[in-house]
Amino acid sequence: MAAAGLRPAAPPRRGAVPLRPRHGGPGDPGRRRGALRGVLLAAAGRPGRGAVGDPRREVRLVTTVPEIEPTSRRLALRATGLLAAFNRAGVLEAADVHVATRLGELAQEHDEAVLLAVALAVRAARAGAVCVDLDTVDATVTEAEPDLLATLAWPERATWRAGVEASALTRLGVLRIDGRWLYLDRHWREEKQVCDDLLRRLGLDRTDLERGPAIDDDLLDAGADRLFPPTWDEQRAAALAAARRWTTVLTGGPGTGKTTTVARLLALVAEQHEAHHGQPPRIALAAPTGKAATRLQESVAREAAQLPDPGDRARVTGLTATTVHRLLGWRPDSSTRFRHRRDNPLPYDVVVVDEVSMVSLVQMARVLEALRDTTRLVLVGDPGQLASVEAGAVLADVVAGFEGSPRSPVVSLTTTHRTRAADGSAAVDLDRLAVDLRAGDDDAVVARLTSGSSAVRLVDPADEPAFGGVLAQVTDAAYAVTMRAEQFDESDSAALVDLLDDHRLLCAHREGPYGVGGWNRQVQRLVEQRTGLQHFDEWYAGRPVLVTANDPGLGLSNGDLGITVRLPDGRLRVLVRIGGTTRLFAPTRLSGVETVYAMTVHKSQGSEARAVTVVLPPEDSRLLTRELFYTAVTRAREQVTVVGTEAELRAAMGRRVQRASGLADRLR
Numbered sequence: 100m101a102a103a104g105l106r107p108a109a110p111p112r113r114g115a116v117p118l119r120p121r122h123g124g125p126g127d128p129g130r131r132r133g134a135l136r137g138v139l140l141a142a143a144g145r146p147g148r149g150a151v152g153d154p155r156r157e158v159r160l161v162t163t164v165p166e167i168e169p170t171s172r173r174l175a176l177r178a179t180g181l182l183a184a185f186n187r188a189g190v191l192e193a194a195d196v197h198v199a200t201r202l203g204e205l206a207q208e209h210d211e212a213v214l215l216a217v218a219l220a221v222r223a224a225r226a227g228a229v230c231v232d233l234d235t236v237d238a239t240v241t242e243a244e245p246d247l248l249a250t251l252a253w254p255e256r257a258t259w260r261a262g263v264e265a266s267a268l269t270r271l272g273v274l275r276i277d278g279r280w281l282y283l284d285r286h287w288r289e290e291k292q293v294c295d296d297l298l299r300r301l302g303l304d305r306t307d308l309e310r311g312p313a314i315d316d317d318l319l320d321a322g323a324d325r326l327f328p329p330t331w332d333e334q335r336a337a338a339l340a341a342a343r344r345w346t347t348v349l350t351g352g353p354g355t356g357k358t359t360t361v362a363r364l365l366a367l368v369a370e371q372h373e374a375h376h377g378q379p380p381r382i383a384l385a386a387p388t389g390k391a392a393t394r395l396q397e398s399v400a401r402e403a404a405q406l407p408d409p410g411d412r413a414r415v416t417g418l419t420a421t422t423v424h425r426l427l428g429w430r431p432d433s434s435t436r437f438r439h440r441r442d443n444p445l446p447y448d449v450v451v452v453d454e455v456s457m458v459s460l461v462q463m464a465r466v467l468e469a470l471r472d473t474t475r476l477v478l479v480g481d482p483g484q485l486a487s488v489e490a491g492a493v494l495a496d497v498v499a500g501f502e503g504s505p506r507s508p509v510v511s512l513t514t515t516h517r518t519r520a521a522d523g524s525a526a527v528d529l530d531r532l533a534v535d536l537r538a539g540d541d542d543a544v545v546a547r548l549t550s551g552s553s554a555v556r557l558v559d560p561a562d563e564p565a566f567g568g569v570l571a572q573v574t575d576a577a578y579a580v581t582m583r584a585e586q587f588d589e590s591d592s593a594a595l596v597d598l599l600d601d602h603r604l605l606c607a608h609r610e611g612p613y614g615v616g617g618w619n620r621q622v623q624r625l626v627e628q629r630t631g632l633q634h635f636d637e638w639y640a641g642r643p644v645l646v647t648a649n650d651p652g653l654g655l656s657n658g659d660l661g662i663t664v665r666l667p668d669g670r671l672r673v674l675v676r677i678g679g680t681t682r683l684f685a686p687t688r689l690s691g692v693e694t695v696y697a698m699t700v701h702k703s704q705g706s707e708a709r710a711v712t713v714v715l716p717p718e719d720s721r722l723l724t725r726e727l728f729y730t731a732v733t734r735a736r737e738q739v740t741v742v743g744t745e746a747e748l749r750a751a752m753g754r755r756v757q758r759a760s761g762l763a764d765r766l767r
């Protein structure tokens with residue numbers, strides 16, 4: 100199937116509606132700058148209900164794009180010149196054109212090539228890039244309809260760049276040129292802030308300035324001896340390095356002992372803090388989604404319970420985790436500004452942020468600016484996973500930027516420690532698959548998935564019996580949940596939400612035959628056939644839902660999972676796990692939810708399931724990347740089934756996510 104067929108009809112972006120200047124005309128530079136910023140903030144994609152977690156933006160950037168139909172909403176009807184040509188060819192969306200046109204009007208900038216550069220910068224931001232390189236931007240679309248692209252008149256590079264540099268938009272600070280990159284102002288400021296704050300924090304670690312954390316070396320060595328058995332040398336070294344720093348980035352694949360190390364590092368740091376300050380440190384644990392925060396809290400609690408020394412156990416027991424948004428302090432008037440900032444920093448001595456691959460540039464900027472110099476920061480994540488939905492790939496950039504540097508805050512764990520081999524579990528193949536994937540070893544990945552292992556397998560959708568087995572597994576899981584939801588008993592709440600994590604069906608796309616929408620309908624139909632109950636209403640017992648927007652009022656976070664249950668009196672309620680407890684909500688109170696028999700890989704980040712089924716999109720889908728496949732596979736605890744062909748598997752392995760960003764270069 101052609102990738103073009105997978106492209107969903109793109110809705111007009113609410114955030115990109117051009118603003119009208121409220122005061123004065125375009126001739127007033129100060130007012131003009133304010134109005135321009137307004138357009139840009141909207142263009143840079145503030146998280147809104149429709150935008151959060153929406154991977155379609157990536158599809159739009161990279162998927163093969165046929166010429167836009169004259170009636171399509173993606174066509175900017177009033178566009179002229181270069182903008183119109185690039186819009187018709189599908190390189191630019193109507194939103195890109197509108198923003199560029201409006202900014203041009205406000206700044207009285209009429210140079211078509213400059214406006215094209217603006218539109219390309221907006222397009223890049225839409226797809227998760229922080230900036231755009233005008234010299235190579237054409238390469239990001241060369242795989243789209245070659246005939247059509249060949250007709251596009253790209254401006255001559257040197258003149259184009261000079262024109263942008265001299266433009267009114269650059270003079271007004273709306274566009275920023277930095278090295279080879281062109282930025283929208285907001286992203287430029289965020290990237291620079293993240294870089295400056297990180298480097299400043301690393302400067303504080305220099306012991307010759309005596310500004311690093313106070314450490315009693317003898318106490319630290321004794322603590323490390325107590326907390327790390329002799330064979331745990333990799334984790335011991337990581338914890339010792341982290342204990343001496345204000346800032347640490349702890350990386351590693353699944354099961355490499357990151358959480359174990361964090362729990363023991365916290366015990367070490369707490370002991371040091373007590374020795375120097377006479378009281379325990381204030382520790383905050385956070386993750387980008389509610390689900391990831393719950394997992395972090397549970398993992399740390401499990402590790403704490405295993406610490407041999409009662410003093411260490413007491414230091415790490417009872418820690419709770421929250422979302423990054425909640426940690427920073429919601430503000431009802433803004434989704435990108437928080438209560439805790441540079442002038443009102445977080446009141447913690449230690450802040451641990453897990454699943455940092457999902458943290459966007461703007462979120463990282465907010466976290467760093469909310470930290471006191473004397474707050475330890477431990478960022479934990481797997482740089483092999485998909486980057487954030489919003490612009491930026493901060494973890495990957497930090498790892499790349501400090502590669503080989505003696506001042507690097509990055510500590511990597513490389514050994515997989517899950518003890519599955521010892522108990523004879525086939526799930527050890529899952530860990531090995533993740534290792535092969537990280538190493539980019541296509542042949543090993545194919546061999547492992549076709550080895551006959553019960554833990555990892557490839558099912559060709561053309562193999563009817565095998566594919567039928569997959570459908571049966573998917574339906575069984577949904578059916579089991581539905582039956583418990585129909586006969587709901589409140590004492591069953593925890594077990595029922597646990598059951599939601601027994602199996603997860605993951606797709607790359609939201610729409611299309613390979614997407615979440617199609618699979619949702621298919622699974623719902625199969626379950627209805629089995630139960631004999633057909634549902635015409637939106638809400639019915641057994642409907643699994645995913646919360647897609649943060650709702651501080653209800654205490655719900657984007658990414659929370661729920662299941663619709665029938666109470667004994669017949670009313671429907673949605674059961675959601677929040678932190679360590681479960682709560683029931685009337686369906687009418689939930690505004691941002693979607694049905695989730697199937698989930699996009701993007702939205703599954705930060706969560707886990709016992710068994711995972713991954714439906715690969717066709718080879719020519721630009722969403723099919725190694726990062727996507729790796730993220731999907733590493734969601735499984737025991738078993739993964741990949742539905743696809745060997746060719747699709749190899750296509751996934753061969754394609755890497757590319758996100759333009761200047762952060763790695765700045766950090767070097």
Ligand SMILES: Nc1ncnc2c1ncn2[C@@H]1O[C@H](COP(=O)(O)OP(=O)(O)OP(=O)(O)O)[C@@H](O)[C@H]1O
Nearest residue numbers: 331351352353354355356357358359360516517518
């Ligand atoms: N050095 C070690 N030797 C043996 N087992 C270990 C070691 N370190 C950790 N483990 C065990 O390996 C398992 C995985 O560790 P942990 O959960 O810390 O990894 P992780 O990197 O946080 O995994 P994930 O990314 O999946 O959350 C746990 O059961 C832990 O107790």
